[in-house]
Amino acid sequence: MIDLRLLREDPDRVRASQRARGEDVALVDALLSADERRRSSGVRFDELRAEQKALGKLIPKAAGDEKAELLKKASQLAADVKAADAERDAAAAETQELLLKLSNLVHPDVPVGGEEDFxxxxxxxxxxxxxxxxxxxxxxxxxxxxxxxxxxxxxxxxxxxxxxxxxxxxxxxxxxxxxxxxxxxxxxxxxxxxxxxxxxxxxxxxxxxxxxxxxxxxxxxxxxxxxxxxxxxxxxxxxxxxxxxxxxxxxxxxxxxxxxxxxxxxxxxxxxxxxxxxxxxxxxxxxxxxxxxxxxxxxxxxxxxxxxxxxxxxxxxxxxxxxxxxxxxxxxxxxxxxxxxxxxxxxxxxxxxxxxxxxxxxxxxxxxxxxxxxxxxxxxxxxxxxxxxxxxxxxxxxxxxxxxxxxxxxxxxxxxxxxxxxxxx
Known part of the structure; x- marks a missing residue:
């Protein structure tokens, strides 16, 4: 597979490679989109987990209505974390699946064409x-x-x-x-x-x-x-x-x-x-x-x-x-x-x-x-x-x-x- 960082930095090079091979150029944009979802859902998951951990430290110190409110919030956070985790895993799986379909980058000196164009x-x-x-x-x-x-x-x-x-x-x-x-x-x-x-x-x-x-x-x-x-x-x-x-x-x-x-x-x-x-x-x-x-x-x-x-x-x-x-x-x-x-x-x-x-x-x-x-x-x-x-x-x-x-x-x-x-x- 190719380096995802290279794909993000120079997608036109990857598109040109796919085009030279006669393969699906749209795969590049689909992969870029999946990778963006993977990264953004990862950030979202990390933010929610950090909030969940901070909240977990406050609950033991609270009492009465405040504690009840914190527990309610913790329950919602737990659901949000679980959803974000699932979203992150799904985006990562899609990214990996698309990445495995992408061929290697063609060397720039390779002649372009089919079997008879050597x-x-x-x-x-x-x-x-x-x-x-x-x-x-x-x-x-x-x-x-x-x-x-x-x-x-x-x-x-x-x-x-x-x-x-x-x-x-x-x-x-x-x-x-x-x-x-x-x-x-x-x-x-x-x-x-x-x-x-x-x-x-x-x-x-x-x-x-x-x-x-x-x-x-x-x-x-x-x-x-x-x-x-x-x-x-x-x-x-x-x-x-x-x-x-x-x-x-x-x-x-x-x-x-x-x-x-x-x-x-x-x-x-x-x-x-x-x-x-x-x-x-x-x-x-x-x-x-x-x-x-x-x-x-x-x-x-x-x-x-x-x-x-x-x-x-x-x-x-x-x-x-x-x-x-x-x-x-x-x-x-x-x-x-x-x-x-x-x-x-x-x-x-x-x-x-x-x-x-x-x-x-x-x-x-x-x-x-x-x-x-x-x-x-x-x-x-x-x-x-x-x-x-x-x-x-x-x-x-x-x-x-x-x-x-x-x-x-x-x-x-x-x-x-x-x-x-x-x-x-």
Whole structure:
């Protein structure tokens, strides 16, 4: 959530942010009104309580008609205090409810617009010319079948559409990717973490995934637990309700977890293969830093993502995501998109977001700097979303006979394999 003081001091900035996101601007005025009622009812309650306490001291000293009159007044005051208390609680609850609906403030340098209004910041690597090499590239699913690596038919039979099995070298390739990603993150100073895949509602809400993203979340009604769509959620909630000493910052974690997404609204999109699925594994970077350090940390996370994709020898570009495509928690987001030959376009492989103080305020995570205690900043960055990375590797490193060259960084984790060979049918 945002700082209410900032809202009161500069409501136009918040309105502009909502407008840039394509979200409800009227929410700002409703929140301002609720906050004013919260503060004025709080003042009213304090005044009545002070009067009640003063009256309580007079009653024992009074007698006769005076005491009767004071008791009558005390009875009315008690009713007024109770009413003021109820009014204050109702206004506070309304303020909190509206505040939780308000998205983070968009960074001023973010391009304004929808999904297609991003700005390309840089491009890396060379897109292969398969025509010049004398063959038509196969897509990742055909390659996966040739290699005995991907089985979507049995995935659908067992679990339904958008589920799959990774088999043989497909399973080994996933394990190689995870181990290589964790190795890079550990070398960069991240603490590796295996995180829960089920979280409580306060953890999911605290990270901002029960707002506009709620339709994509799986919920277990009987247990009131949510399946995470990213280990960002348990990593953000890891320090929930804690105060962290400033000399411990930055705190950096690399979480590995299964991820579950309904992919609501994606009907008809990426239905072939394993690019868009309901369950996948992912290595996620997560940072806790002082608010003034968040932009620099955001650049560091992006550099680690670029280092990873470069090590996989993939052509990719970096985009500055437009305001309407940020997600409620992010003030700014960069995506790294790899070239997918059979689609003839770049597709998102990694993403990194600066969530500023938005999540820490909701999760009550603060930093103690001397005598000052204040919210800190949280940031996240995908290092390796496994299925999409497998898609990019298979398609970009394929050879004419259906074999696939293994990027050098992965070879130590694949028993030294340099080539993934087709298997006999």
């Amino acid at each position: 700005v390309t910041l840089e491009t890396h690597g060379t897109v292969r010319d398969f025509g010049a090499e004398g063959f038509e590239p196969k897509d990742h699913l055909e390659l996966g079948q040739i290699l005995g690596a991907i089985d979507v038919e049995r995935g659908a039979k067992v679990s339904g559409s958008r589920f799959y099995f990774l088999t043989g070298v497909g399973a080994l390739l996933e394990l190689a990717l995870v181990n290589a990603a964790i190795a890079q993150a550990t070398a960069a100073g991240f603490t590796p973490m295996l995180t829960p895949a089920l979280v409580r509602p306060q953890s999911m809400a605290g990270t901002g995934f029960l707002g506009q993203a709620a339709q994509d979340v799986y919920h277990l009604d009987k247990d009131d637990l949510y399946l995470v769509g990213t280990s960002e959620v348990p990593l953000a909630a890891y320090h929930m309700d804690e105060i962290i000493d400033a000399d411990r910052l930055p705190l950096r974690y690399a979480g590995f977890s299964p991820c579950f997404r309904r992919e609501a609204g994606s009907h008809g999109k990426d239905t072939r293969g394993i690019f868009r699925v309901h369950q996948f594994d992912k290595v996620e970077m997560f940072s806790y830093v002082a608010p003034e350090d968040s932009q620099a940390e955001h650049q560091r996370l992006l550099e680690w993502e670029k280092q990873w994709l470069t090590s996989l020898e993939l052509p990719f570009r970096v985009i500055d995501v437009a305001s309407g495509d940020l997600g409620s928690s992010a003030a700014r987001k960069y995506d790294c998109e790899a070239w997918i030959p059979t689609q003839g376009k770049y597709r998102e492989l990694t993403s990194t977001s600066d969530c500023t103080e938005f999540q820490s305020r909701r999760l009550q995570i603060r930093v103690r700097d001397g005598k000052q205690v204040r919210p800190l900043a949280t940031l996240n960055g995908t290092l390796c979303a496994v299925p999409r990375t497998i898609v990019a590797i298979l398609e970009n490193h394929q050879q004419a006979d259906g074999s696939v060259r293994v990027p050098e960084v992965l070879r130590p984790y694949l028993g030294g394999r340099e080539i993934l060979e087709p298997v006999a049918k």
